[in-house]
Amino acid sequence: MSPPADTANPPASPHLLLRALRGAGPQGASVAQLLAQLPGVPRRTAQRWLAQCVEAGQARAIGAGRGRRYVAVRAMPPPAAVHQVRESAESSWSTDDLPSGLALSPEGREVWAYVSQPLTARAPVGYQRDWIDGYVPGRIFYLPEPVRRQLHAMGRTPDEQAPAGTYSRAVLDRLLIDLSWASSHLEGNTYSRLDTRELIRHGTAAEGKARIETQMILNHKAAIELLVDASAQPGPPFSRYLLMNLHATLAENLLPNPADEGRVRQHAVDIGQSVFRPLDAPQVLDELVDVLIAKANAIADPFEQAFFMMVHLPYLQPFADINKRTSRLAANLPLFRANLCPLTFVDVPPELYARAMLGVCEMGRVELLRDLLVWAYERSTQEYVAIRQTLAEPDPLRLAWRQLIKDTVHAVVTRPGADAVGLVKQAVAAHVPGPERAAVQALILDELRRLHEGVLARYRLRPGQWRDWIAAQGCY
Structure with missing residues (x-):
């Protein structure tokens, strides 16, 4: 007579389950996949062992329901082993190079140690759909409640x-410079912040720079x-139209x-210096873009919403290129809507950001990117809270219109031969209620009188257009 299922295979134990889990690599395994390696172990027994491993910090669960997977948590190697990993890595950048004030969590250090290994030491891994399928807005958080509370305290503004x-x-004038420069710097752009300011404010390209850097x-x-x-x-903040x-x-x-601009990619891509292999099925990518947008819009907290986009948009790689740039800017939209300080990425080391994204793509781990987010956001808020406190209270009429x-200033300047006052009157009459027309018309004429090179970007104007208008229009 056969013994009961629980004892049919005596060697089976939590230790064998954990060994199987470690063998699954950074992508982890589902309960069904683990049971296939542990014949004779009942499902409930395996689930109990997994719960014990999670409670002991030996494993962690990702997702929920049928999409739940379990990933083994690697023990933190001793300092000598960390040093050895760094020496053998393809980049010499080490934790000694981290910026002042950035202290990695133990989990962040685990991610760092793994992605710092040479490519040959890291297991190839593909896109794991169950990661995003298992994310339930309001029930799963990549940013724990204390972290979200800390971010809200740092980012609060008088315009709450x-x-x-x-x-x-x-703060748009300053934001355009800081975020354009810092995000481009993460892509290897060599423009300085001063170069960026001259380009954005005056349209002056820096000498000796490649055209691709200016375009970026x-x-x-x-x-x-x-x-x-x-x-x-x-x-909702996100839509397919906006993202594309x-x-x-x-x-x-x-x-x-150019056909790849603003559309889901139709071909496979590789990620440089990574063992991550993105999806290459256009129909599935198209479907997952909608899943990503729906999940993001269902998140209530703006910081969790921002971080979700920072994680899942680059992980999905829906575009032929420029996915990380898109994610960094998209992450700011929830902060803009909540009148929180922006996340500019100023002073973020490109090597650290790259490794944090490798942790996301190759391990499905967000801890290193989370450590970076908290540090980078503090850097951003220190400058922007001070900036806002020095600004005058906005004119409500100017804000409303x-x-x-x-649009009217742009239309006037780009038609240098036309009657400026007539164009302003026509625009105001078409859009502004009678009682406010005179005041709005005066505001627009005042903007035209004060127009100079330093504010042209605000009106989507180039210096050449402004000079042509000045030459043709004269006094008005």
Whole structure:
């Protein structure tokens, strides 16, 4: 007579289950996959062992329901082993090079140690759909509650109760420079912050720089303006339209095939210096873009929402290129809408950001990126809270008719031979109620009188257009 299932295979034990889990690599395994390696072990017994491993910190669960997977947590190697890993890695960048004030968590150090190994020591891994399928907004959080509370305390602004997007519009001139420069720097762009300021404010390209670097900065500027405008729109923050147009704006004139701008890729891609292999089925990518947007919109907390986009958009790699840039800017949209300080990525070391993203893609681990987020956001808020405190209270009329003012100034300047006052009157009459027309018309004329090279970006104008208008228009 056969013994009961629990004792039919005496060697089976939690230790064998943990060994099987470790053998599954960074992508982990489902209960069904583990049971296939442990014949005779009942499902309930395996689930009990897994719960014990999770409680002991030997494993962690990802996802929920049928999509749940378990990943073995590697023990932190001793200092000598960490040093050995660093010496054998393809990059000499080490934790000694971390910026001041950035202390990695034990989990972040585990990710660091793994992705610092040579490519040959890291197991090839593909996209794991159950990671995003298992994410349940409001029940699963990549940012624990104490971290979210800390971020909210750091990012709070005087415009907390103002209409969505008020704060980002108030600091737009500085935001365009900081975020364009820092995000481009993470991609290897060699423009300095001063170079970036001259390009954005005056349209002056830096000498000795490649055209691709200039284009990258200008694309960032246009993409940030797109997001700031979108932040005031009602409804869910993310949409397919917004995501595709954000990518198209960042990708303009930078991709080998212009047809790839703003569309889900139709071909396979490889990630340089990584063992991660993204999906290559266009139909599945297309479907998962909608899943990503729906999950992001269902997240209530703006920081969790931002971090979700930072994690899952680059992990999915829906575009032929420029996925990380798109994710960094998209992550700012929830912060813009909540009138929180932006995340500019200023002073973030490119090597650290790259390793954090390797942890996401190769291990399905967010801890190193989370450590980086908290440090980087503190850097951003230190500057922007001080900036906002020095700004004057916005004129409510100018704020209410901001878009009309910008559009009308643009229309006037780009028609140098036309009657400026007539164009302003026509625009105001078409859009502004009678009682406010005179005041709005005066505001627009005042903007035209004060127009100079340093504010042209605000109106989507180039220096040449402004000079042509000055030459043709004269006094008005």
